[in-house]
Amino acid sequence: MSRKYEKLAKDIVDNVGGISNIESLHHCQTRLRFKLKNNSLADKETISELDGVPKVLINGGMFQVVIGMHVAEVNEEVEKYMASKGFTGGNTSGQSDSDEKKKPLDVVADFVSSIFSPIIPALAGAGMVKAFLAILVTFNLVDPANQTYVIINMIGDATFAFLPILLGFTTAQKLKVNPYLAAVVAGIMVHATWGGLVEAGNPVDLFGFLPLYLVRYTNSVIPIILVVLVQAPIEKFLNKIVPKALRLVFVPMILFMVMGVLALSIIGPAGDYIGAIFTSGFTWLSENVSWAPALAMGGLYSLLVIFGLHHGLAPLGFIQLSQMGYDSIFGPGVLLANVGQGTASLIVGLLSKDLKTKQIGTSAGITGLMGITEPALYGLNVPKKYPLIAGLIGGAAGGLFAGITATRRFATGSSGLPAVVMYIGDNSMRYFYQILIALAITITVSAIATVVLFKRYDGKEETDKNVKKVDSEPIISNDDVTITSPVNGRVIPLSQVNDEVFSAGLLGKGVGVEPSDNQIVAPFDGVINTLFPTKHAIGIVSDSGTEVLIHIGIETVELGGKYFETHVKQGDYVKRGQLLVTADFRKISEAGYNTQIPVVIINSNDYENIEPVNISSIHINDLLMKVHPKLV
Template sequence: MSKNYKQIAQDVVAGVGGAENIKNLYHCQTRLRFTLADESKADKDGLEKLDAVKKVILNGGVYQVVIGTDVAEVFDAIQPLLPDHPAAQTDGAPAQKKSAFERVIDFVAGVFQPIIPALSGAGMLKALLALLVVFKLVDSTSQTYAIFNFFADAVFYFLPILLAFTEAQKLKCNPILAAAVAGIMMHPNWGAMVAAGEPVRFFDLIPFHLVSYTGTVIPIILVVFVQAYVEKALNRIIPKSVNLVFVPMLTFLVMGTLALAVLGPIGSVVGEYLALVFNFLAENASWAPAVLIGGLLPLMVMFGLHNGVAPLGVMQMAELGYDSIFGPGCVCSNIAQGVAALVVSLRTKNTKERQVATSGGITALMGITEPVLYGVNLPKKYPLISAMIGGACGGLYAGLTHTHRFATGSSGLPAILLYIGDDTMMYFYNIIIALVITAVVTAIVTYILSLKFEKTEEN
């Protein structure tokens, strides 16, 4: 890709209908995600002809422009082109109707995607600490271990506060108030009351259920969902002159009470049932999640469904301390796509395809697959089929051996460190074997299919 990000930004903005057509913009690891006032003004074909753009996808009312690993630089270059446009917010353009399923996926993605960098950083710290312990460079009873551990654990311990903030942004309520309500649920004094085990009644009337909320997911999602409506109602009712004082005060009072008396306990029960489901899968069908994710993840990425599945791994980790739902299958799938592309780079006679397949294949091995998915594997089809077969085979081994990761992070080769934990290297060895199976099966199938398809393309 050209590194003239300013020009790329101008071309992309023009392609989506101009700055005045952009209502909202954010990005994930590889995609610019636009909310447009009028999608008919966007030029999908024109955008896809740009060298910097791999693919354009419309999913859940979000106009997604796949850039690749340079997405953050392009995003930064677009920002100066986007002054506030009040007309873009209220121009009367018809809202894009979403199905209930699309709304759920969009909501889950909006809540969890912003915290992925923090989860990844913490996960790699946990993996590094596990390595230091395994190789006896750090004693697990030392102060160094304790300090290192809370460096890595802080993100997971305070996960409700992070989720409260991102969910509030998604629901367009005050993220600081939401984070503060999460703080109420995690206050040390409440933790002490839970530990004491004695009945707690607010005003000697309202019973508070003794539940600890540190590191949980479902309770705070329920709480902030309700808070969004409470806060908006208070803003409508309370006069503007005293709004700044009384809305936060009443929000804390109402939501603190609801959180500890009703919503938090309900969320805790839901989390417990989720844990039962995860345990059932682990004991009775451990192969299923890893095979499905390993084989079907490329299709999920194409339709944006991975955004709804990946958080299940975070939830499982919050409940059980490990993830076997998403992580093993995901890393197998990503390695499979990378290997398939690298085989294509050796088999194709097209110079440009070889360059894209080589660079994209290496990037995929590091965990970012969209450039090679849309640039090579999907257009040529046979590498995508090969990668799905190889990813499923590797996932099958990982599932049958109950392989799981102990932290959330990258899903490329660096992710194998996340499988060190529980004072054993067993899961680490198993994920390496799973990836070897993935790579070998993918390479063989890709090569066999290339004998037909690459030969056909040359004629």
């Protein structure tokens, strides 16, 4: 294993608060998922800025560090580093997030994500084996009556047949009880002897009076989760009352007897009944509004990925697959959503003339088409917005077709182009052809929408940049330029602005203002040459060629325009003192953002000297800086 991620692993662990703040860790296909005792101890901004970390999220009670497709390698180094520091997974002193009030949705999302995420690789591998077998049968390469078919089918079925054991293990881990005891109870439910009794169909009772309901639990999801939810408090209670000397033997024995009986008599049948309700719901959707689930997933799933909430929906596909033998609720829409985002990213990469955008767009786009969309979403589509919208439109269009035609998959696993083989089943190629058509619709619509929006946004911007470079270089006047304050407040040196890019003068010379008013006005007569979509920054060029950037707050781009209102648009000519932006600094501050306003002269190198005023308190239209041109 490469050691190139050692430093990244160390930096991540140290900045989440160290091992004393880590309760547990696992990873999905692209993210490290920490369960922290106190999220406020983690330095989210520092981790976000690490090379190799595109994004950090806190959702569903999990502190999620987005890594990418090499997350397993990073996770291994993280675990090694944690182990070297003595991490055992137990609680240490300090306030736990469990002491903090959580929203019910966060609790449910956290629970579902924690028990399903670890088994996704097993489900994906088994699904691909089943898809491979379906291809062999479809092309008459294997006869279903042949032993080869039986063995390959057994290999593919194993994960699903013993799914309750896997879920019992992960659910127990989440509930902090012995996962091996939970796995044994699940084994009781899927034992061959019990399966034989169910197959025989004769009434079964215990001690002659306690009936055991004949329910087959292989491939099931809900029954074992309910069983372990009941088993956890019983196990904890037994560990409290049974003496340590006897605990090793008697706690497991009592648990097996009590939970084995409860699982086969009450809890398991109750879970099976709930599963039947899900089946009825799935059937109703298929018969009455088959278009709705795939349309919703195709159009909205990527938004759930952005906020880290998508794992909460995956069990719907597992449940339908286990209950009905196919999945039409989750799989088709998710596949189309991922391909839509991948297509949008790829098209932007192909069209853009910017080298960085081209590299990110093409590589992340291909990855998205393979089913992993986080690089495309966080690297390009979300920052630019319009590719995200184009992908959502394409996903919804393909999803509508898939829904109307009742497209379904017969295995679970990858949600990218390789997953099309999972739509071969039911002794038919019908659904395979349908998903190909749905994909063609998604790719076409996403591509067209991206091209149209690119021309409106990025295309125009790149053209404007080229025109500016060739034809519109500002003509620097030989006269002094007077820049007045765009806001009421207190003047501070640029070096005291709480952002290294500004304080180091990397964007140019200037000053900072700590605002006391919500209005931002023009510091001179000129043209608005830059107005960010997030409304947090505005650029203006004076009649004499001075270019000034007014950056409203620090890291406020993350607010996405919230608490800002613009009163001008890009290209407008404004007069000194004209209202440009209104910002609710109280709410911005309450949201945790610094409200300092750097006022920077972007083309500082064109001037001999920039002279800030030597005062503290300042008002709108008061002298803020005087700019002296170079003598020619």
